[in-house]
Amino acid sequence: MRFHRALYSVACAAALVFAPVxxxxxxxxxxxxxxxxxxxxxxxxPGDVYKVGLPRGDLQVTIGAVTIKPALALGSWVAFKAxxxxxxxxxxxxxxxxxxxxxxxxALQEGGIEQTAIHNHLLxxxxxxxxxxxxxxxxxxxxxxxxxxxxxxxxxxxxxxxxATNPPAALDLDSAQVARALGRxxxxxxxxxxxxxxxxxxITAHGMEVPPAMGVATxxxxxxxxxxxxxxxxxxxxxxxEVNPVIQxxxxxxxxxxxxxxxxxxxxxxxxxxxxxxxxxxxxLAAGLRAALDKANVT
Numbered sequence: 001m002r003f004h005r006a007l008y009s010v011a012c013a014a015a016l017v018f019a020p021v022x023x024x025x026x027x028x029x030x031x032x033x034x035x036x037x038x039x040x041x042x043x044x045x046p047g048d049v050y051k052v053g054l055p056r057g058d059l060q061v062t063i064g065a066v067t068i069k070p071a072l073a074l075g076s077w078v079a080f081k082a083x084x085x086x087x088x089x090x091x092x093x094x095x096x097x098x099x100x101x102x103x104x105x106x107a108l109q110e111g112g113i114e115q116t117a118i119h120n121h122l123l124x125x126x127x128x129x130x131x132x133x134x135x136x137x138x139x140x141x142x143x144x145x146x147x148x149x150x151x152x153x154x155x156x157x158x159x160x161x162x163x164a165t166n167p168p169a170a171l172d173l174d175s176a177q178v179a180r181a182l183g184r185x186x187x188x189x190x191x192x193x194x195x196x197x198x199x200x201x202x203i204t205a206h207g208m209e210v211p212p213a214m215g216v217a218t219x220x221x222x223x224x225x226x227x228x229x230x231x232x233x234x235x236x237x238x239x240x241x242e243v244n245p246v247i248q249x250x251x252x253x254x255x256x257x258x259x260x261x262x263x264x265x266x267x268x269x270x271x272x273x274x275x276x277x278x279x280x281x282x283x284x285l286a287a288g289l290r291a292a293l294d295k296a297n298v299t
Contacts, residue, residue: 029082029140037144039158047211051079056095058155063125066231071192072223073233079214080140088140091214094132101130103153108134111146116265121275123258133263172224173282181286193222200297205267220289222282230282236274238296243272245295250276253288
């Protein structure tokens with residue numbers, strides 16, 4: 001009996017020595033190193049997403065009398081999610097001048113980063129802006145380095161933002177009333193009230209879950225323009241059956257649809273992204289956007 005117990009103990013010890021190492025036991029990705037390779041640090045978001053915001057603060061873009069703040073509609077971004085030891089999926093959206101689009105496409109392609117859409121989000125803006133959506137996969141520092149090679153061909157500010165010497169100005173908007181009318185609350189970011197609404201179902205691409213922080217949440221942004229009015233922009237993330245009911249709801253509230261298109265290539269369920277624009281009383285716009293949200297399967 002003691003002989004059998006000894007053999008059992010030896011077998012257990014051997015199993016521990018020779019058992020394959022599980023992915024979860026490897027060292028986690030060094031996201032700070034990824035940020036350095038990209039040229040700007042990011043933050044962890046829900047869903048274990050490392051996200052880097054890259055607002056185009058170098059641009060002066062107007063629509064009519066409204067000068068668009070970067071947080072309203074000029075925010076490039078890159079998001080990473082680990083897919084295994086030393087591997088990650090990256091997705092993002094770059095805000096580009098027309099002259100930047102060709103060189104950026106070439107640089108991303110050379111770095112193994114795929115384009116998934118190139119199109120407008122706005123109408124009648126000056127100067128004209130294009131939005132380039134992309135996807136990459138592999139070693140996260142290699143992927144970040146390739147994206148950095150494209151970013152340096154643009155005027156996108158990189159590095160650490162200059163420290164503000166003055167506290168941020170109070171938002172000229174009754175955000176509490178806006179939140180009540182919209183039915184969701186948001187946060188203030190660089191002079192814009194931003195609201196993010198996830199879809200109720202799980203989104204996947206390439207067999208992996210895509211969390212809302214990787215660009216699959218409806219975004220609604222309010223930029224105050226004075227007198228209780230706001231410019232609103234953003235995009236609804238919809239399945240096909242929701243598209244026309246949402247268009248009808250937006251039109252009934254005087255909100256213009258500026259684009260309808262895809263941002264991804266092989267997501268499930270298939271998603272369509274509907275961009276919008278309006279300038280009006282902020283609470284009135286929030287109520288109209290709420291009516292459109294009620295037509296979609298959102299949280």
